[in-house]
Amino acid sequence: MNESPLPNTDDCAREPIHIPGSVQPHGVLFVLETAKLTILQVSANSGILIGREATELPGTRFLQLIPDDAQGAVERLVRDAATTYVNPFRVPVAVGDELKFFDGIVHILETGETVVELERDPESPRDMESTEGLDNYLQIVHRSLAELSGVCHARDIAAVMAREVKGFTGFDRVMIYHFAPDYHGMVIAEAKEPEMEPYLDLHYPASDIPPQARELYLKNPVRLLQDVQAVPVPLVPALHPQTGAPLDMSRAVLRSMSPIHVQYLKNMGVAASLSISLVVDGKLWGLIACHHRTPRFVSYAVRATACLYAIVMSAQLKAKQASLENLRMSSARRMALDLITGLKDYSDPVGSLGGTLPAQRDLFKADGAAILSPQGLRSEGSAPDDLELISLRQQLEKHRNEGILISHEASSLFPSLAEGLPRAAGLVAIHLGEQAWLVLFRDEAIQRVKWAGDPNNAKSRDASGTLSPRSSFAAWQETVRGQSLPWPDSTTQLTTEVRSGILELVRKRNILLERSNQDLRRFAGIIAHEVKNQLQSGIMALSLLESRKEGMDSTVSQLAGLASTSLTNLAKFTNDMLEFSETEMNSNIEDIDFAKMAREVVEQLEASGRTEGAEIQILSLPRIRGPKSQMEHLLSNLVRNALTHARSESKQLRIEIGTRADENGDTVIYVRDDGRGIPPEKRDKIFEYFFSDRANKVKGTGIGLAFCAQVVQRLGHRIWVESEPQAGSTFYFSVSPAND
Template identity: 25%
Template sequence: MNRRGVSRKSLNDDELKKAIDGCDSEQIHIPGSIQPHGYMLVLSQEFEIVKVSRNFCSLIDQPLQAIIGQDLKVYFGEDIIKALKDMLSVGALCHTRYTTLSFIEKEDLPQFDAVLHQSKDYLILELEIHKSGKIEFQEHDFYQKVMQFSIQLQQVPTQTALYDYVVYEMRQLTGFGRVKLYRFDQNWNGEVVAESRDMQIPMPSYLGLHFPASDIPKQARKLYSQNFIRLIADTSYESVQIVPDDLCEKGLPIDLSYACLRSVSPVHMEYLNNMGVGASMSISVMQNERLWGLIACHHNSPLHPPISVRMAAELMTHTFSAFLSNFMQADQESEIQKKQSYIRELNISLRPDKSMLETLKRKHALLLQAVDADGVIVHVNDKNFAFGLIPEMSFANDLIDWLEMNGDGKVFASNSIARDTNLLVRGQSMASGVLAIPVSSSMTDYVMWFRQELVEEIDWAGRPEKRVTKDKVGYHLTPRASFARWKEGLRGYAKAWEADNIEAAEHITKLLLNKKYEDKLRQANYDLQSILDNSSAFIYITDTSGNIIRINESAIEAFGLNSENIVGYHYREVFSGEFVELEDKQQETLISSQKSATFNADFFLNEKEFHLITVKFPLYDTNDDIYALCSISTDVSMLHNTQEELRRSNKELERLAFIASHDLQEPIRIISNFTGLLGQEYKDILDDNAKVYIDFTLNAAERMRFLINDLLEFSRMGHEEYEPEIIDARGEIVRLIEQFKILDTNQDASITIEGNIPDIYMKLEHFSCVMQNLISNALKFKDKQNRPVINISCQESKTDWLFAVSDNGIGIEKEYFDKIFLLFQRLYNKSEYDGTGIGLALVSRILERYNGKIWVESEYGKGSCFYFTIPKKEM
């Protein structure tokens, strides 16, 4: 058992996590108590007392009930209250205001140093008995001491000398036996970089030793960044509660972040006692609004420097911080200038006529010097450039994969790859640090700088292991008992990346990114010109004034131009004849409309006939302003001639089909008539075989007649002129239904109309042909086991009328959905279902002439539904 009555045990991961979480969540800014070397009063905005430290009751010899609710002027008088209000009304960079005051009716009480600050809705007044320091330290001494310190700082030649001077002067001012300058690294581990000790006071030296980040947890660092000085006058003190307990904000005690007397964590008190410290004072050293380090003052016994001394110490620290900033800035500027010179040289080397990888091969050393790295890998467009001390490329590829999964497209800086990525570094080069920056938003291209492993020993102030304490509340971190020097050999770590390294790397990456895009743009321009030159279309681009910017080889050759006198010239200087007039009209149309347009033009140029289809469109810059006009023309002269020839041929074929189908009617009629007469005249002397032959001939003639009639109708649809009209579609459908029902074979069929059937714009004969064929097919391909059920409906869309003819017939397999609309396509044997295979092809052809379309949806064995559209016409 230790002196706090809790047990300690060996560490495991679960207990460590609980202990660290408990440490990080400790609310040290609201302890609800103060140190006993002073007194605290919590006041309302009207200076009414709402809380006090319990020892204040003893100081004025009054019970708590008599104090709470009193106006502060009862104890200090009107003048003091006015002075305090004046202090609050004056804006100040610091959060606390300092004065001295005395009780008006307590002559036996000494004078007090008073500090006043605001804490949300309350005022906090802290009182400490006024006394001098190690030497008599009056107000004029305060100014003289700080002035002398500031002047002397200007004579300090080096940063190390600056460190030594500030700790010496701080020890002389405060009277502490040991004063350390404690600097944080990037991971918040601390290092003692300077120390001054009073050799008459037995305290060990910590100069050069390191302290783990867990010694000062993050919430403590946050307080150091807000309240720059903290005093513990006696590390064995018993805290004094602030009463009563019922006043709180959201269930929490008053925030004491800026209080001088704030009680500290018991864990920290144990830490100081284990170190052999009787009194402690820490002053924050800030750089660029970030906690750079601490001036830590220790004594081997209790020590209470007065507020005036502490104020002088804080002011001296701020002055030291300003001079430190000058030294650091000078060093940083020197490094920045060197890095900038490397970057400038690299930028100059990235010439437009050389690719990025070619330049890097010649100037690779600049990439390392600018970032202070040992090796570099540039991974761009699936190509790698590597130089210096780097791991195996297979490991680099693994690292890129890891970055794509975990990097979020941001800079990744690590001085321990194994620790931060769980990847095992491979290769002769033991690269332990990496600085990786994505070259593109796709996070597939990276520049990765590497640093070699630094095999070194670190001197720690005690072995920096974490111990766990468990009590009734839970697990807690326990400070180490020994601070004796302990050496640790570090492996797998590289020198940490500084901010200027990262800034230089980002600058280089931007240069490479720009170069990458320049290379891509140059390649794209080359590819574009190759595409243009190998295109059979005539392509040229002009600016808005008509000057030619780009033109391809096809246009140059077709128009018979001189390639040396084209780019930069106005199109009127390049082209001639009718083409110039056409171009004038097209340019004017495009600029006025600012929209793409298509032009058809027939003209002669250089004694050659052209039939051009031209697509012309504007090109916009990044401000959405038109900067050029692009013309893409296709010479369709050959196609034009072919189409004319095809049209003539089609008309001749259609006429031939019409004449043939018409003239074939007469011989078929003769065959049918005379074969019928033959059967009638000689029926008594013909044997059975002869009668069968006659029947076959008559059936064949009849089928031929139907086929010729359908072909005649199909042919007629190809060349006839027609005039659509508004027709009563419903009335025609009703007429067709009645006609089908007259046939004996269709007596049991159910043919119904569902919903409204509109009047449509179409030739009545054509609509009747479409519906007759669809209804006829539905009756013909019925399911022999079921009564035919046919439903006809129509729906309206924005531009069309959509008709549907559904049935419960045998259905159609999906593979035949498109084939059934082709000429002579029959799905079934003619012995099962009669027909010529022309009906649906005729329907499709009719609908095409009206810009309509037809399709089918069906499931084999479950019926079909034919859909067709007829464009609407404004009535």
């Protein structure tokens, strides 16, 4: 027994269902040259339905089929139908000695030709009045709207629709089918004959209604298949006689159906179907799917009425959903506003978010929450452990340009989270600038999904290789793991507003801090200038006094030495303060040969004797873009910091200046030493103003590294340190590459 190969669902998705080249046999289709209404193409069943063979009609005028006394009215209707709402209209056709009446439906192709379709109920050859649907339209709409006055949920609205459409159209089964975001569908309401098997709550794979079919449902919202056993009728000629192209039947009501879809319905035991689109905000929200166990014709008037009804009900779906979302968002906004307002009095809004994590969980209906930043981690509720959070923060940095991530299947984005299930199955991550993230988590929600047949076997191939739909629609249950409940549609808007509020607080706080820093720099400059002027004479006097210490009392000599040392240190502090105060002075951005700058900095330090007992190696360095004088001070401070604080008495100090790319691909320059290292408890403080490591008995002003942080952060970059006690330290700072 030969096994057929597994189907490729792309084959189904590529099926050109808009150009089948054939029509259903209960009507005749004409393609007319618009100016003279000359027949270009006609369906091959014209001989059966209107008594004129298809091979005879191309080149003749369509109006020749109409009795003389009706030609003027029919021509006017044909020409007006494409731009007005006269469809359908009565079209009399002389068939031998008999006058038959058809429903006429007209549309204009994008290429300019006119398509006329003549429909007639194959079971009712009597004259047609075409008013059966429209007479009842206002009645069913009024009744439905009255029922929906106290209804808010889509399922309740769908239940009303299913019941009304079944009563209106007479089909055995009417289902309301709703598309999920991935376009698999679910039956959310059903009205059926009592003896029929229920399909309510069954899911259908997206491949059952492929993309091109969904597109056609937007172009032509009503589709009738009168008899699945009927043999499609080809066009004559098969291709357009002038262009040689197949006819685009996207808007044709007689368009024959895909053989795969027809077989699908046969496998379900369906003999006739009617589908009506439910469109919300321009997108296909779902379908009204009607099935009948015997062939069933529904006039265009009834279909048009059903279509109008669907439009009204789609508007109700939109309005009710919008009302629910507005209520949810109004409540959520109030909570978010309270949260953000509560942060405005903090000097560090991001850092203070840790205290709001319980409220953040309530706001987002989450099981856990965490703040991830270079300064530390803080979590609340059902969240990954610290090591997992550190790993997650590093992975999130690859998505920082996106700003917000929302997923109910977080392990698909971050596979490491799969090991921690059932925690963190769903995730909302909000980037707060720098390397800080607010993350909300949802636990795994094990779901049991009932499918109409095994979705893995939705399509198969027979021995000849022909693609066929599944033959079994028995309920098939799937257990879905590794996912949380989906986040509400409003989550994107809510996260955007929360993020904007927090970033605005950070921005305002930074403005205040920058103003304070400017004031501090100005104040430092003024004080430094005044102190420097006062120090010069004192240092000179003490130096002169020390030079004459012969014969001087030893106590006086010792006091003079101490005073000279203190004033010299104070002078150094004054110079650092002046340097700090001038960080804004020369901030012109330019391209910099950083390797050349590094050599000049090292040469200056060597000339001053500060590099004695140390080896400095300069590796390959890039050209960068930034303020030249500040970047030079930055590098000089980092190297001097290593020379001052990293030395140990047991070995020669090695300093390396180099570059690398970080995990985000940004250019990073580093200054590395193999000295005494920095204790963990002091690493977070070394970039603070006036911090000095007294324990190492090395004197410093505590301004140098604060200056480095100022320069880097003002340029929109980051600076950080990695260190181990007795194993050295590496200072990193990111830079902008020079223009090519």
